[in-house]
Amino acid sequence: MLKRKLWMVLIILGITVLAACGNESENGEETEELTPLEVEFLVPEKVEVDENFELEAIVTYGDEDVTDADEVTFEYWRQGNEDETTKIEATNNGDGTYTTDLSIATDGVYEIFAHTTAKGLHTMPKKSITIGEGTVLEQEDAEHVEGEHNHGAHDHGATEGGFALHFVDPGAAKQGEEVNLTVHLQMDGEPLAQANVRYEVVNDSSDIHEWIETEELTAGEYDSTYVLEEAGIYNITIHVENDEGLHEHEEYTIEVE
Structure with missing residues (x-):
């Protein structure tokens, strides 16, 4: 009789411990948050034709400066010419910043991606820059660009958001x-x-x-x-x-x- 009671007590204790472990696991999963890969992309709003300027990406992972990103590449194109893009690999400065110097010889409004891969994550913030006086597409040209598909090139979305x-x-x-x-x-x-x-x-x-x-x-x-x-x-x-x-x-x- 005593042995039976002892076994019952041990079984109940075992079930209690397993339930507690399960709750800890579930609570851990619920409270665990993914650490985001953040890129602060610094681009001047406007520069002159052929003027040198700097592109800078500041890459962080939570509170950590990312000094070993797998890729930071700047890709830019002139609005209305999405099928003609240029890519430049950034210089790793070893402190979480990635930069390159650039000058553009043709005025217009340019879109720029900062393709960033690190910690198994990828993000690609986009900014715009005006070179010289910039250009405004004629309405007919704008409608043509908006209506046609981009064949064999990268499509970058219409706006900085969205x-x-x-x-x-x-x-x-x-x-x-x-x-x-x-x-x-x-x-x-x-x-x-x-x-x-x-x-x-x-x-x-x-x-x-x-x-x-x-x-x-x-x-x-x-x-x-x-x-x-x-x-x-x-x-x-x-x-x-x-x-x-x-x-x-x-x-x-x-x-x-």
Whole structure:
């Protein structure tokens, strides 16, 4: 009888301990917060044509200065010429700041991304700068730019806020070669996570029409691989949807030799 009571006491104690551990685990999951990757992107509002100026990205991870970012690359283009972009790799100053000196020879309003990858996260803040007097698109040209698709280049979203999409150009491709298809998404300057992202792949010359699912590797970064079986021009349409009613798509081209 005494042994039975002793066993009952031990069983009850065991159940109590397991329940307490479970509660600690659940509470830990509830209170754990993801540390954000922050980039303070410093760009002058206006400079003259051919005037030297500095781009600076200050990268932090929580309270920590990020001195070992995997990538900080500045990409800029003139408004209305989104298919003609220039990329410059930033200099790591070893103190959490990443800079480059730049001058632009043609006046206009330019958009600039600071592509930043660190701690397994990616973010791409965007700023605008006016060079010289700037330019204003004629209404007819503006409507043309707004209405046409961007083929074979990066689309950067229409405004500094809102939705932004960056397709990583896989570069030259050869028949039978596997390529990585990667896209970075943002909403209002923050990574757009938990979206449904699919690639629609079409090669008209060989009647190829396939849908490719993606995997979200880190917040806002969606990746897939695809084997380019035939030579020719592939049209890649990126479809983006989420539970909030977002539905965006952009089209790009890849030439396969």
